[in-house]
Amino acid sequence: MSELRAPRGTKDLLPPESQIWASIEGMLREIYKIYNYKEIRTPIFEDTALFIRGVGDTTDIVEKEMYTFNDKGGRSITLRPEGTASVVRSYIEHKLYGASQPLKFFYIGPMFRYERPQAGRYRQHHQTGIEVLGGDSPLIDAEVISLGLEILKNFKLTNWRLHLNSVGFPECRPAYTEKLITYLSDKSGLCEDCQKRYRRNPLRTLDCKSATCKEIIKDAPLLTNSLCIECHDHFQKLQEYLKIYGISYELDPFLVRGLDYYTRTAFEIKTKSSGSQNQIFGGGRYNGLAEQLGGPKSPGIGFGLGLERLFLALQEENSLEIPLAPLDVFVVTIGGDEVVAKGWEILYKLREANISADMDLLLRAPKGQMKAAGRNQAKYTVIIGEDELRANKLLLRDMDSGEEYTLDNNEIVKFVEELERGQEQ
RNA sequence: GUGAGUGUGGCGCAAUUGGUUAGCGCACCAGAUUGUGAUUCUGGGGGUCGUGGGUUCAAGUCCCAUCACUCACCCCA
Structure with missing residues (x-):
């Protein structure tokens, strides 16, 4: 450590x-x-x-x-x-x-x-x-x-x-303080702290927690009466x-x-x-x-x-609600530099549309990326591979149901927005 | 400022009367599954046992000091 x-x-x-x-x-x-x-x-x-x-x-x-x-x-x-x-x-x-x-x-x-x-x-x-x-x-x-x-x-x-x-x-207050001092002056058994308080700030003896002081204070004149x-x-x-x-x-x-x-x-x-x-x-x-x-x-x-x-x-009281912070979309890339670049671009488009989105910045293997998506509680993953890149398509995976949809490149933002709206209802 | 308890890998714990390579679970990483997660199986990395001194042939285990954490007193939010 x-x-x-x-x-x-x-x-x-x-x-x-x-x-x-x-x-x-x-x-x-x-x-x-x-x-x-x-x-x-x-x-x-x-x-x-x-x-x-x-x-x-x-x-x-x-x-x-x-x-x-x-x-x-x-x-x-x-x-x-x-x-x-x-x-x-x-x-x-x-x-x-x-x-x-x-x-x-x-x-x-x-x-x-x-x-x-x-x-x-x-x-x-x-x-x-x-x-x-x-x-x-x-x-x-x-x-x-x-x-x-x-x-x-x-x-x-x-x-x-x-x-x-x-x-x-x-x-x-001074009139009361007088009364309190008079009351306390012939009492013995005040704790050490209260001996000091008695001189410097008599009111503070009132909330002393020591049992003997409490006993003494119990019958003291009340401030509210003065x-x-x-x-x-x-x-x-x-x-x-x-x-x-x-x-x-x-x-x-x-x-x-x-x-x-x-x-x-x-x-x-x-x-x-x-x-x-x-x-x-x-x-x-x-x-x-x-x-x-x-x-x-x-x-x-x-x-x-x-x-x-x-x-x-x-x-x-167990009344703490932990706010969930799920991610809408996690972008997964399966392939080389070109595919990563494409994912990077899609990520930008999603974020520009106010869809919370992320991708694996460590360039891990697909499996690792999917794991990261799971850890981030992503609702969807957008999967891009060599095939998708060539066909100008994307794969959208629903992480709860496991369903996958093939979409055109430019459909993705609208599609996610619609899914979100559907969930709210 | 005072008192008590605790201190072992990232987290939670274990280690018989001090005895030899300090274990386990979770988490992490990898493989089974060469384009896919939360299950399962297999393997892997990671600890100078808070720190410093002492006792002993031998200390995670005993003693002292110190630091930190926790709880309580005082007081306050």
Whole structure:
């Protein structure tokens, strides 16, 4: 084995798997079109400062998971660990807040995090996501969530749960944080991590997985009870809108997301699949982010959906349809240079007529060419030998039935087209 | 960053308590079928057993290190 391999935590995408990915992306684009979301493509790397300021410097992503390096100009560059910060940066940079609001974007692309790989977790993974900027209406929150669920529905994924919470605003959250700190201050037995969180980012103690912390947190005051009237109202309306779409959800007062920019709505979708990385997508509202990045105050909300995890969940539910990529025609030549040249010419004509076609480029013996036709799942082979060449004829073989037809040279394109049409009906 | 497991031809596996030319299936190539595939039969190519060191008369098999993969913790998509 060569010592040169794909870097740890990355993966080559080979056929036929790559075809499945292409079809997944195609389906996503269709859904986005129906919901009137437009694609945004931002750079895969950004100034490191963007993520430190955007994602938050006490988050795990920034503290230990970023791919950061200096470029030759001495700039600190980071491969994007998530999608939102870049989109908001772009929104500010191009002064899109001046356009008709809200703006509805989607993206599909790779993200990078330096972590130990495991099932459903890679150093380069792929996300699709949406961001809606320039609006604070709970109707937007409802659309974002319903669009996410629409994706799962389209892929016929059924085994999941929506967790929903509101984490309030920088205006009403401090009051709650106070209460939480007071509550926790006389509790002992918090895990090591939570001791730190307690000081730096108390909310994060809420979703700690350690059993003892869970036990302590269970009776903690609830954030949802401390929301200001506006946040409370926003949260209620969102739930009403979700109900109209028949979306069922689970209120999860301990759901706080690991990124600092969230305000009000926060949500996660967890699949019930076996692996431990079962959070397939998550997101929330980030009304303070644009301002934090130096732009005007502009509300926004979005989600990120992990494509590798979607893929895993689909595999577990067995609802992955492998798109067949059969070839219409494979050209087989039996003879010398002249026959090969003729086959080469026929191949061109077929392709010009948008018929998918190939031939054996290794100039193998006829038997080898037929084998190659079989491997390529060719529906038909066009066989040309010395006899056909002399008579200006071709032999068309149906690879399923074994039937063969003798055709005039110039009949072939029309004949294949008719056969194709016949099959579709 | 922490812990556990695994590492043999392209893929999936095997090799008795360390014992002599490391096997099998699939795949690949060729022939049977000198103008034709997916079946069948026959034959063939391909492995310094992840890498480096050590123990031993002898190591795929034991020990150490290292790398990679897998799974889990942490966290996230």
